[in-house]
Amino acid sequence: MHALERAAPAQPADHDLPGGAKTARRSGPPRNLTAWAFLAPLVVYLLLFYVYPLYRNVDLSLRFYTVRSFIQGGAAFAGLDNYIAVFADPTFFRALGNTLVFTVVSLVFQYGLGLALAVFFDRHFPLSATLRALFLVPWLLPLIVSASTWAWMLNSESGVVNALLGAVGIDQVNWLTSPTWALTSVIIANVWIGVPFNLVILYSGLRAIPPEVHEAASLDGASGWQRFRSITFPLLRPVSAITLLLGLVYTLKVFDIIWIMTKGGPSGASTTLATWSYQLGFGSPVPRFGHGAAVGNLLIVLALVAGLVHIRLQSRREAR
Amino acid sequence: MTRWKTGVGIVLTALMLFPVYWMVNISLTPADRMRTDPPDLVPLHPTFDGYRRVFAEQLPYLGTSLLVGLATVALTLAVAAPAAFALAKLRPRGTRVVNFALLIAQMVPGIIMALGFYGVYVNLGIVNQVWGLVIADSTIAVPFAVLILTAFMSGIPDELLQAAKIDGAGTLRAFRSIVLPVSRNGLVTAALFTFLWAWSDFVFASTLDGGGTLRPITLGIYKYIGNNNQEWNAIMATAVVASVPAAVLLIIAQRFVAAGVTAGAVKD
């Protein structure tokens, strides 16, 4: 947490932004006080519900935990030994590499497809609202069901995907059971699950752009693509940024899909930091809670870095 | 003119929903045909055993899931909307700290959150209570809801709030009668995902409500996942049956994501 507190004031101060500055001039309670009154429920909520689990995760990662000491207490302090052990494990670089590939590829496709679909649905046409809602149906399925369905479809022997590929003369692909394809397969399933999220948020973002802006542009004779590039896309930037940031955080965390489809295998081919963390802590007959928590914390650090980049980019844009 | 778009839309939706169709297909397939090679593209020998079991056994779970989903939405929005307003428009000192805390909050692995909650709940004696599950489920959504609502609310023109000030409205009035209605798209979006997360959560449900009298559908499915055997047509049938009421809710909610609310409000 220290890093955050130090990071915050280092940023350009935010109180000189338009909305706020004007409010402050008004008589009545000072702006900061009103603002914090609105924020109070959230702050209380965060303190109540997140601080303890976070503290737990840090504590777990700094001690030598066995099953016995996990239950009975009294685990010895390990300093950074768990982290060192994790870094020394050959699985670490494998998992890190897989995580980066999984995250970047998933994000590119989820966002790209989501945006394309959002633009497509932005113009009303018969049935558009219903079809758009149907895109969310995948989210209604418990992950155990959707991930299992994907595993079913991608099964090397009896899967429908191989059956369809076979019909056009492509040989059996061992989607889930060959080291070459396993990561691709879980990425495909993850993109499928992520597209609706991107579609809905980006669509709502598009809807929030006043139509007058578009009307003015078309009067100027701008083509569809030009309008999208020079007007829609820039106006969508705040929503895009948050969608990507959230997508990043969620993708880093994804574990159920991979766990259900491949268990991170075969032989580590689809292991990411998230599945590894789970496997170390809870998916192994010899739980290594300390190592699992250490990997979990490394993931938090990764997200933090992404958050810093996000904020840096945002403030640079605001400064412009 | 837009007929072709409907056509393309239907094709895209069909592609997207193919896995869902496949799930329906499996739910109707008898166990001995589930792994035929090549697979049956349509259920040639449909069995309704799965559905018979689901209707006999799963309806109470479904009710609980709806209740948990809606209650989680209410709690999440109650916490997130005012906070997002503050972060987007009032921007007090420390905004960035809060934003950062939200980001980290989202990264805590679910199992660790469950572990923390479980300890607290056991000590308070509220394990297996449905509202305990609602609180836990909301933690998946609150950081998301705040961030997404902040993004939407920062798009509200300041003139709008200025106008309210001039009319003599206090901050609370402005929030209630201007910011909230204008942020309808954002609120619906946040509500949708909150509902969906609560609906499909398994880790919290199992840890915190595994023995409760009111249990959600994600635990109901586990009736069909035995120690050595999984009854896949019943599992898939549960998912199909469970997604119908929720899909109806989605379609209704989607209609609230309307065009140009912001612009409309400026004109009025």
Add this chain to the structure above:
Amino acid sequence: MTRSRLTAGLLALAVTASLAACSSSSPEPGAADGPLTLWDPYPQLAADSDWAKAIEACGSASGVRIERTSHDTTDLTNKVLLAAQQGAAPHVLVVDNPVVSTLAEGGVLATTEDLGLDTAAVEPNLLDAGKLDGKTYGVPIGANTLALYYNKAVLTGAGVDVASIRDWASLTAALDKVKQSGKKGITFSAVGTEEGSFQFLPWFWGSGAQLTDVASADAVSALTLWKDWLDRGYAPNSVIGNTQTTSWQEFATGEYAFAENGTWQLANAAKSGLDVGVLAIPGKSGGTAPAPTGGEFVTVPVQADKSRDATAKAVVTCLTSAENALTTDTALSYVSALPEVQAKQVAAKPELEVWVQAVKAAKGRTGDNLGTKYPRVSEPLWNAVQAALAGTKSPQQALTEAQAASAAK
């Protein structure tokens, strides 16, 4: 705050309330100290199942109401660890046998000795799976193991006589004939979990290998056998990701000659409409390979408040008694852990004979003088199987690394 303090508080409340109400209705049996909690991994057995009824009956017989909660089996382990950490473990816990040693090592479970539970009637090889450092931590509710199911029609079509299958060579020859006839050979589960190790062990032990040295030449020959089957197309590539259920679904299509699967599939075999036989898994050069024992143990977690232990013990004794074991094991499609009940099971269903013999020949996974080290071997072992079958490492290399990994911890 501990559970006992909470219970005491509730108790005080209850007493006050009942005094105030001065009610004439007699309290429920055992209501004074609340219901006894029992957790099991059988969510598929509903409240009206024989198992649930047996629990209820055992509760009444022991003078308590039992509150039963079911969890998915993998989830149950995590749940118990969390609950034990918070001093909120159930009074009675039914749990998969490989987990018993882990929980015992964590100090979660009471020994049968401390509880005064009598385990003399139980088959010793089954009891072994619940032992740690010479102490027993529960009573098996029943047992299952692995054998080869075969499809008679497929074998006849391929011209294979089951009686000719005596060792690995004759089995592989049979698989070849089946493949020639246009059908598929054998399906099993080599998934990257305990299930994968469980399924590999009959071949591992059948080669003469010991878990204390997973890189021995014998062990390599077992993994090479599986690898060759995949390479020659006798077994499908999907086995790398198959759970035992998936593997069974493949067999149920009627395309496969053999499936390595467990006792619990008997009921499904009858339902499948296929003419199915069962064959003990052969050893490398003949005889029957020892298969691992499966099935759950009824255990009693350690409580801060010892006052309920006697009742918990009574419930465990009742649940594992001969009468109840028969209904429970029939419901679960298990072989009983008690010889007298096994005889009854065979009398009622002669096709169980093969399984009773298989269970008698089976070995606890904690055998080979391994004790609690089994989990330390099991994970590297299934990783090695995965690596070899997926082709990332040779069987020799994969097992050598597994041996190093299991020795390191």
